[in-house]
Amino acid sequence: MRTAAPAPRVIAVVGPTAAGKSDLGVALARHFGGEVVNADSMQLYRGMDIGTAKLTPEERGGIPHRLLDIWDVTVTANVAEYQRLARKEIDRLLAAGRTPVLVGGSGLYVKGAIDVMEFPGTDPEVRARLEAELAEQGPGALHLRLATADPGAGRAILPSNGRRIVRALEVIEITGRPFTAQLPGHQSVYDTVQIGVDVARPELDDRIAARVDRMWEAGLVDEVRTLEAQGLREGLTASRALGYQQVLSALAGDCTQEEARAETVRATKRFARRQDSWFRRDPRVHWLSGAAEHRAELPHLALALLERAVTA
Template identity: 40%
Template sequence: MKKNVIAIMGPTAVGKTRLSIELAKKFNGEIISGDSMQVYKGLDIGTAKIKPSEMEGIPHHMIDIRDPDQDFSAADFKDYVQQYIDEITARDRLPIIVGGSGLYIQSALYDYNFSDVKRDAAATRKMEEAVAAEGILPLYKRLEQIDPEQAAKIHPNNHRRVIRAMEIYETTGMTMTAYQENQTMESPYRPILIGLEMEREILYGRINERVDQMIADGLVEEVRNLYENGYSDSQSMSAIGYKEFIPYFNGEHSLEDSIHLLKRNSRRYAKRQLTWFKNKLDVRWYDMTNGPIDEKLRIIFNDLAGILK
């Protein structure tokens, strides 16, 4: 029999963390973070990383496993998550993935093969020489034209990933986005996908309030510390919640401008998340807009009790 794996999906600030803790307590689960930026040490407030005091004794995985200057890809995520799924199920417990990085979660649950396209040493060398001579921006701008969706996921200073995305296009004529979308949707697991959604204006209000709370909790100081330690060009600092403050520290924006930009980017990301989940995966959706949260949890628990039998 395939292993049961629950994945809780939905836009930021919709209530995924609360549900994950309650599900883990009820169904003897362990939680795997599905957020591609919570892997980084020191990125705590801006990624809404759960505090140890909030975990209620539930084991959490995929948090603080990378230094801020290290790369982390969907392929890395897939390898880690599949290992954790094996370990958790071996303990006769239920793996529960929680997060908002849709491609990362999909890659792990549906066993994407990121090595199908063999490396082309000549093409790679040619691009590396061009980058050495001209810098990364010309190649990155070409990637933006060819595959804007992939370019949006890659920091311009991540030379390896920019070159790899362009290499796949040069070698196959297919963008990396198209390559990933054409993967076979067959899972080695029995994925149970739970989606949380909320009326847009209410969700946006919650996002704005969350940003205000992050600022009160010390987000600016957290980003400043990373900036002053030389991480401003790292992949980790391309995350929403961090990149918005770089112009402020560079003297190009006011703090108010950066906070406004963070709220806007967070709202736009939430909209993209919801669209992605609804278009790409077969998710059971639950509206969290109105009504007592305990009643909504009870409905989800009852549905899952029937599925997990």
């Protein structure tokens, strides 16, 4: 049911994994008569359900969720393509007088959807040469080169993330400018209120460990086996998803399943810290507690925040 108070044109619910974003997004979309637009890069993939904590149809409560299950696991993620698709959904909803509720923890995807953000082109020859160097030398050597050419990018991109290192070096070579010069600022395309769901680190770590246990119990290993038959191992993006990468290693005999589970917990905790750091840098995000003792009142706190933001 719609509220008597005016709704913001776009709502974005952001923050680290396991904070409670998905449930809040459903509650806000229901309240405003809107729809959820997915901004989790891995939930774009068909069949990657358990390991991405994708809400079941029952958990969605009849609220339409857009941009779920749109790519095969063999497709390489493309933020520019996501931007096009997300803005198409947002514009459609706004034209119909409905509230888009963007939900996800993929910071670059959120920014791509709601902020001014242009993507430099690509050069197949440059990309192929850099990818060949990556295969031959490994990501460490290329990261050293990146850190020399653009110290800011070197700090922002993990030394193990070969795909992003290659892209940064490609952009530098094509444009003649630092990769960080291409990164977006805080200039919005839409009138957006961003709500960050904050959970203290000890509680969040416990939630992550419990979630990974539930994923294993729910059949994550069988899900990965099914997706492996569909080309998951060859998917440059999907094969590196948390949980999926670790299970693939176990299925290949590189580690035990228990070791894969433990590494999934460790890697997810590290990832949650990076997510939190990303969104903390944006002064436009309004943070609300998603702690267990506040979970029941979180939707009410969010609605009060939104009403203040719209009427301010």
